[in-house]
Amino acid sequence: MAEKQVDARGLSCPEPVLLSKRAIGAIEAGSVEVLVDTVTAKENVTRMARSQGCSVRAEQQGEDFLLTLVKGAGGQPVAEPNATN
Amino acid sequence: MRSETVTLWDRLRCLFSSRAGIVIVGLLIGGGAVLLQKLGNPPNMGICVACFERDTAGALGLHRAAAVQYIRPELIGFVLGALAAALLFREFRPRCGSAPIARFFLGIFAMIGALVFLGCPWRALLRLAGGDGNAVVGLVGLAAGVSVGAWFLRSGYTLGRSRAMPVLGGSLLPLFMLLLLVLLVARVSFKEGHAIFFSAKGPGAMHAPLAVSLGVGLLIGFLAQRSRFCTMGAIRDAVLIRDFHLLSGIGALVLAALAGNLLVRGFRAGFAGMPIAHSAQLWNFSGMVLAGLCFALAGGCPGRQLFLAGEGDGDAAVFVCGMLVGAGFAHNFFLAAVPDKFVEGVLRVGGPGPYGKIAVGLGLAFCLALGWTAREKGGVEI
Numbered sequence: 001m002a003e004k005q006v007d008a009r010g011l012s013c014p015e016p017v018l019l020s021k022r023a024i025g026a027i028e029a030g031s032v033e034v035l036v037d038t039v040t041a042k043e044n045v046t047r048m049a050r051s052q053g054c055s056v057r058a059e060q061q062g063e064d065f066l067l068t069l070v071k072g073a074g075g076q077p078v079a080e081p082n083a084t085n
Numbered sequence: 086m087r088s089e090t091v092t093l094w095d096r097l098r099c100l101f102s103s104r105a106g107i108v109i110v111g112l113l114i115g116g117g118a119v120l121l122q123k124l125g126n127p128p129n130m131g132i133c134v135a136c137f138e139r140d141t142a143g144a145l146g147l148h149r150a151a152a153v154q155y156i157r158p159e160l161i162g163f164v165l166g167a168l169a170a171a172l173l174f175r176e177f178r179p180r181c182g183s184a185p186i187a188r189f190f191l192g193i194f195a196m197i198g199a200l201v202f203l204g205c206p207w208r209a210l211l212r213l214a215g216g217d218g219n220a221v222v223g224l225v226g227l228a229a230g231v232s233v234g235a236w237f238l239r240s241g242y243t244l245g246r247s248r249a250m251p252v253l254g255g256s257l258l259p260l261f262m263l264l265l266l267v268l269l270v271a272r273v274s275f276k277e278g279h280a281i282f283f284s285a286k287g288p289g290a291m292h293a294p295l296a297v298s299l300g301v302g303l304l305i306g307f308l309a310q311r312s313r314f315c316t317m318g319a320i321r322d323a324v325l326i327r328d329f330h331l332l333s334g335i336g337a338l339v340l341a342a343l344a345g346n347l348l349v350r351g352f353r354a355g356f357a358g359m360p361i362a363h364s365a366q367l368w369n370f371s372g373m374v375l376a377g378l379c380f381a382l383a384g385g386c387p388g389r390q391l392f393l394a395g396e397g398d399g400d401a402a403v404f405v406c407g408m409l410v411g412a413g414f415a416h417n418f419f420l421a422a423v424p425d426k427f428v429e430g431v432l433r434v435g436g437p438g439p440y441g442k443i444a445v446g447l448g449l450a451f452c453l454a455l456g457w458t459a460r461e462k463g464g465v466e467i
Contacts (some may be wrong), residue, residue, distance in 0.1 A: 009096060010246030012183060012384035012400075013318065017326065039176050040313055043102050048326060062180070063355075 004070065008045075009037040009064060010063040017039040017048045024052055024071055034067040042067060098174065101311035104333055110305070110312045111337025117213050117301045121343030123158070124293035128351075128360035129215040130169075131342075132159060134207035134387035135199035135376075138405070138411035139421075141265065145382060146280030147413030152287025156269040158295050160391065161262045167310035167395025169303070172196015174311070179255020181399025184244035187455060188383050188400050192407020192446035195379035195387065200412070200421035200436045201372030201445055202226070203362055206316035206380075209373065210335065214342035216354035222366045226373030230274045231320040233374075234381020237456035238325065242382070244459060247400055255397030258405060269295065273423050290363060310396060315389035317380035325374045357432050358425045362465060365436025367424060372437070373446050378452045390460075420444045 004023040008016035016036050023032045032054075036042050042065045046056045049069040057068045096418050118131025130136055136153075143154030155195065171177040199205050202223045203214060209227060212220035234242075254402075267273075268281050275281070284290040308314075319331035319461070345354040356364050363369070380386050383404050385393060393401035413423040420441040426433050437445070 010183070010248055011249075012106065012244065014151070014238065014244055014325065014384075018145065021326065038178060043313070048328065051328065073337075 002033040003027045004032040006032065006034045008041060009035055011041075013044065015041060017044050018080075020045045020067075020069065021048055021052070024049065024054060024069060027071060029071050031071070032069045034069060035064055036067065037064045039065075041065075045069075099375075100312075102313075104330060105330060105452055106308075106394070107314060108228035108310045108337040110308045111334035112341040113308060114207065114305055114314070115211070115338040116270065116345055117305060117340030118207075119295045119349060119351065121285045121298060121301060122351065123290055123349050124297055126293050126298075127288040127291045129212045129217060130204070130208055130288065131211060133135070133204050133211070134160070134163075134391065134413075135196060135205035135408065136203075136208060136288070138387070139197065139200060139415070140284075142409045143416070144281050144283065144444075145409075146282060146417035147409060149282075149283070150416040151289075152284055153289040153416070154282040154364050155289040155292060156265050156281065157292070158269060158298040159302035159305075161266050161269075162299045162304075163306040163309070163388065163391040164262045164395040165301040165390040166306020166308075170307045170310040171396035176310075177250050177397045179250050179397040179399065180247040181250050181403075182245075183247040183253060183400045184459070185225075185400060185403045186403045187244055187412075188406040188458070189450060191272055191379045191383040191455075192409075193380075193391075193405040193411035194444075194451060195376050195383070195404075196411030196450055197386070197415050197420050197441075197444050198230075198372045198377075198379060200415040201441050202369050202376065203241070203422055203424065205239055205376070207317040207386075207388055209336075210316070210339050211342050212359070214339050214352075215346050215360070216352045217359040217362050218356040219359060219362050219366070219369050220352065222369040223373040226370035227317075227348035228320050228324075229370075230374040230379075231375025231381045232318055233323050233453075234378050235458065236254060237323040237382065237460065238321075241460040241462065243386075243461055244400075246282055247334065250399060252397075254399055258394040258398070258402035259349070277434045304391060306395060309388065313389075314392075315387040316387050317377065318389065320377075321381055329384040346424075356429055357434075361424050363422050363425045363435030365422070365434055368436045368442070371449075372422070372434065374393045375445050375448045375452070378449070378456075382452060382456055406418050408423030415441075415444075418444075
């Protein structure tokens with residue numbers, strides 16, 4: 001179970017990025033699940049999360065994408081797991 | 086065989102979402118603009134989304150400024166090119182419902198701000214690459230307006246969620262563009278002296294051959310949909326989250342246009358009497374503050390709104406409709422600025438008239454009220 005969950009479906013750019021960034025900033029370490037509904041939001045959240053040292057796994061769920069952002073302890077970079085997309 | 090195809094497809098996907106992709110699109114827009122200008126588009130206006138929407142609004146009779154009436158094929162190309170990319174890469178998603186009336190008015194005021202400056206962000210960059218120093222003032226205004234919008238976003242500003250809608254709903258703007266293409270190619274005039282209007286002189290009469298304009302528009306629309314090119318987003322992301330990905334596209338656009346202008350000897354540095362521009366600096370600045378704030382609150386520059394509309398975003402299509410109506414208002418009510426001109430060798434500085442100045446004030450008041458009231462509690466800590 002992720003520490004935080006963000007439902008960013010239907011929100012305009014850059015709101016999915018801002019909400020995801022806030023969720024990452026609110027945890028010391030662990031994972032944040034972000035649900036988005038456009039490829040643009042998926043790409044933007046992924047780029048932001050990687051710039052913050054998180055690993056990203058993307059999984060298509062019907063029309064939506066579930067992104068799992070994993071943050072290492074002390075902000076250490078996390079190895080990227082095998083992405084499904 | 087199948088796996089090889091997928092790999093190539095994935096590589097294409099990755100290329101255009103990468104920094105190289107955004108740079109390629111910036112180079113293409115800058116180079117394409119110089120080419121279109123060389124082939125007949127107005128000076129320092131190889132591509133200008135706001136001006137081209139203003140010309141198209143004029144052709145449809147939404148205003149009667151005879152010098153700026155032409156259905157610009159580039160606009161049609163932007164939307165249909167983006168539609169083609171979205172369909173090909175399975176990103177066409179019909180959606181709408183995120184405060185459409187607010188977006189409509191943001192479109193109106195964005196157009197008024199752009200026509201007080203005399204150009205959209207793309208044209209501001211092209212004017213800069215052509216040596217027009219007034220563009221620097223406009224770009225500073227744009228950055229200021231976008232920064233205010235970024236502050237609202239940080240404070241929790243949102244126009245709410247869109248939701249899925251039927252395919253026809255998401256296809257309306259592309260279908261409207263197809264209709265415009267028919268009207269343009271057939272040169273339809275519904276009645277003698279009535280719309281569709283085509284300027285006989287002035288900027289509206291200056292245009293590259295239809296096929297070239299349409300072709301360049303389609304190519305830019307296709308690639309910009311893939312790369313998410315957005316001038317407003319470039320400034321907003323740099324200010325808000327220190328992300329310079331989109332900004333590299335802007336740099337590429339300016340460099341390509343500058344190189345092209347030097348090559349075709351289209352570069353002339355100065356402030357006074359520059360092509361289709363004025364040197365009333367307070368209004369160059371204020372017009373673009375308003376436009377930048379509108380773009381930031383609506384989530385995209387005028388070009389990006391067209392590309393989004395092409396991929397089924399009905400809210401972006403509403404913003405585009407607002408810009409078309411705004412162009413009508415800007416010329417019917419004398420809100421748009423007039424360019425500098427030399428009368429018997431003496432410079433007459435242009436700029437907006439009193440109603441244009443009032444409209445900029447009204448627009449700023451509207452944006453500030455919207456930005457302040459459409460916030461969810463808590464905001465976003467960055």
